[in-house]
Amino acid sequence: MQHLVRPHAVTCRFGTPNTCKHKQSLALRKPFGPSCSQSPSWVGATLAVGFHITHKAFKAFRLLRHRQAPGPRFSSTMSAAHREETACEGEVFLYDQMFGYAGFEAGAAHERCEGSKAVVCIGGLTDGLLSLRYLPALAAELRRVGWRTFQPVLESSYRGWGLASLDEDVAGIDKFLSFLLSSRGITEVVLLGSSTGCQDAVHYLKAGKLISHVRGIVLQAPVSDREALEVEAGDEHIQSLHEFGELASKMISEGRGEEMMPRAACELFGPPHVISAYRFDSLSRRLGDDDMFSSDLSQDELMQRLGHVHTPALLVASADDEYVPKRVDASKLCHRMADAMAAGVAQTAECLVLAQGGHGVRGPEPQTRFIHAVAGFVDRLAGAGLPEDGRLSPLTWEVSLADVLRERAAALPEKPLLVALAGMPGSGKSRTSQILLRLLHDCLVIPMDGFHTKLSDLKTRPDAENVVYRRGAPDTFDVSLLKEALQKVKSGSSSVKFPAFDHARGDPVEDAICFDRDIHRIVVVEGLYLLYDKDEWQGISTLFDYKVYLDADIEECIGRVKERNKVIPGYTPQEIDERCEKVDRKHAEVVQLTSGDADLHVGPSLSQGQN
Template sequence: METACQGEVFLYDEMLGYAGFEARAGQGVLEGSKAVVCIGGLTDGLLSLRYLPALAAELQQVGWRTFQPVLQSSYRGWGFASLDDDVLGIDKFLSFLRSKRGITEVVLLGSSTGCQDAVHYLKVGKLTDIVHGIVLQAPVSDREALSVETSGNQVEALCEFAKTASKMIAEGRGEEALPRAACQLFGPPDVITAYRFDSLTRRLADDDMFSSDLSEDEMKQKLGHVHTPALLIASADDEYVPKTVDVSMLCHRMADAMAAGVARTAECLVLQQGGHGVRGQDAQAHFVDAVARFVARLSVHELPDGTHLSRLTWEVSLANTLRGRAASVPSGKPLLVAIAGMPGSGKSRISQILLRLLQPDCLVVQMDGYHTKLSDLQSRPDAADAVYRRGAPDTFEVSSLREALKRVKAGESSVKFPAFDHARGDPVEDAVCFDRRVHRIVLVEGLYLLHRNDGWQEIPDLFDFKVYLDADLEECIGRVKERNKVIPGYTPQEIDKRCEEVDRRNAEVVQLTQGEADLHAGPKLNQAPED
């Protein structure tokens, strides 16, 4: 079946002669400031993404234009290119679109290894401010794909060339080509550098972002920085995914690892058919419809069902502030940060987002781990009242928290913290471990970190930087009521009564501490002046 598409081919890099293509449905010049930029994978070039004509036609209906650049890695050039090389090319392409085509909002659509380009661009690209979302079509591990395609003597050859590549890189010869036989493991091109071979075949190398054997922490390190809305589209019958891999589970693990996943703006779609390249009319129709719906939700700011997708903005700004602060702290000392706010203000959410944005040298500690054990509360003279008020300032082991924070500041190499197990309703000891060699930023999130009464007097002074989450009191109480509906053994009336009598009182106590903050943060990013 012939693949053809109307459109315009143009040079976006006059010096090197790199071309771009705008796909169109019908005659005429398209107008509009929103564009989906398609980034192909290994060996891909113009129109090698067979769904491009149908995608352009559908996107045109929702006011989005469709482009595809030729990059250094396109066609047979990927063996000499790197993700950084592609980022430079994407920078040039987006700059051209902005200045010559009036494009101000972009969604990067990566296909296959182009998914790595899209993810990497969000980390190091210069024009990320105009990237409002990413689509990852076939985010597949090249390393695992090789395991599907190689057997027998090829496996032995793969190991030998991996050793050769590693040795060449150690000798400063990473940009030199491996013997031609190394390329035959991949197919075209005829040459591949030691660096690119290593990147595509070694665990946790630059290209290794989507492998099923990555741990949760490793996946967060690879994907955590993705702060724009993301649509991950995988095929259950992808021929490059090992049969032992649950495609749906892996896709959701990737989404959960992203900062966007914490914000619930990373979504997954698993096509039952279509394979790696989304082949066939039915699969393409499903894919095209999903992408069009995704970008439409980026465009409309007020949807009746509240499904508008937006980038993380103030969260990224806060992460950048903390990264800058940490850089000014003497080597070997962590930046100790308090994230304080009322119940329901989003402390856990922002902490998990920051954890991903600040990977790999960030640790999150929950103040809730220092809840007094239920059995200890029950042994107090005011047992009934103490249990009912659990979560108030005097129902925490403040002295234990104080000592742990002092140990971190004193320079100890390792400090263990408890965490609260909601299933058990009690803390679990030694659940989180601070490692001075790894963690440059320690985020402690909780209600009373800025409180100076009820035994908390010394706590605020132990932090290097204090953040208060601005939020509306009534909205916070509403969230707590909704959240507590899942607690077994209580009627809705009992839950509402306790929220009003306990959580509201705690929230009012926390509100009084906001003046201790160095920075106020929230959707409006109302920042306090910094020193």
């Protein structure tokens, strides 16, 4: 009789019981004998997968990121967290038939929801199924808000991390997501990276093939592997770490990046796992491929690494993370990373800093806070029943605009692409330009506000009182200086200085921004009158290779300007409102009339399209 069963899928119970002892392995206990794999009853059988560690095996199995507290390199005492059982019922299935890579969906058959939204958990170095000890409780809470929980075994799982790369992990995640989309009815995904899995989640948003299905990412313990190595190595091994780093770099330069490092180099990572020269370099070198979260990276360097994160993001750090140097302020670093993301500019990158919990979020209270934060985050991604300002949405037209500019720049290999980003006051030009700055790593943003005529010069005019009051009008800018600077960029100058604008002082700051032809392939100038073609502004738009107009509702724009100008000292709220109506509305109407000269209209209120 033919049995209709799902192939290569088993209902199982994962656990870490402490009654049996064996080394690192998966023990699949088949109660039906050697031929049971062909039996339909085997499909519904219960499996116990054990991670049982004796003192002898603990040295070999010690996880790089799961030690419970700083101490000797090899602890002779197992922590309570390792002794406790971690168990979870669910389904194991093969998502890669050729190589037999498995995935796991948490939850007993009668508990699992059949929704289309999934959180996919990506572990760190040496992690495998259920090594994220909070996964069972997290899965239960996510079910409550309609999300399913999955975890894949990747090529880099367990001991495979030393031979892997972020690109290979992205390829594995692509395979896993493709399986979920085609075989499990999943359409929306949140990637939850833990430890080095955070690098995978971030890199996926740059190199993954199914990015359009990723609604957000959760980064749990986004810490620096390079700094963790220094913490682990201690002063006595720092010199060895540097020497092996030089060896790895030399091997890579000789085309031997895939060859193995000496055993002594591997031991610097904890257990004597095999590690290639490339992976050693990636994890240990400043600005190596894996170096995304180090505390010594400048804000510009963090933007280079994290700026492309355009989906909503939840960053979760522990103030007592044992792999973070004591000198590092976890909260400050977490917020610096969020600010470096495009999502941070859009105010959809959130930070949660746990006072306790360590690297693996240990303990009931930290786990509860973490789990509730993740559930709340994904619930707001769905947005059901929430007001618009309470939802978390990925950037859409901004990402499309970045793609357009990237393609345009590629078509001009011999010179930088000069872009005008015009729009009414309060339309979101500054926000959009800062998002582009993060999405486009070779981009320079120049605010037109830097070309305001100085207040001291305005006050020398015969109509000084009037011109100062209506400052921001077309005749209150130094247009000739702007044209001169743009002409220098177009004519091939290797570097050009531009002014910025100090809003606290209310005046330009000379030479604050520098264009470098060797670095900047895209130059975005954002401002009001870049498409204006009267008086001194005549011909300004012809200096740009591409002209973008940011569409917005004029009433919404004026409302934002009123709110923004409340911080200006010396004015009452009534005076602010009156000036916005008399001055800023007039400026907005002038700008609105110039929109017809744009090559592209963008904005949240319309579908992007060529004129």
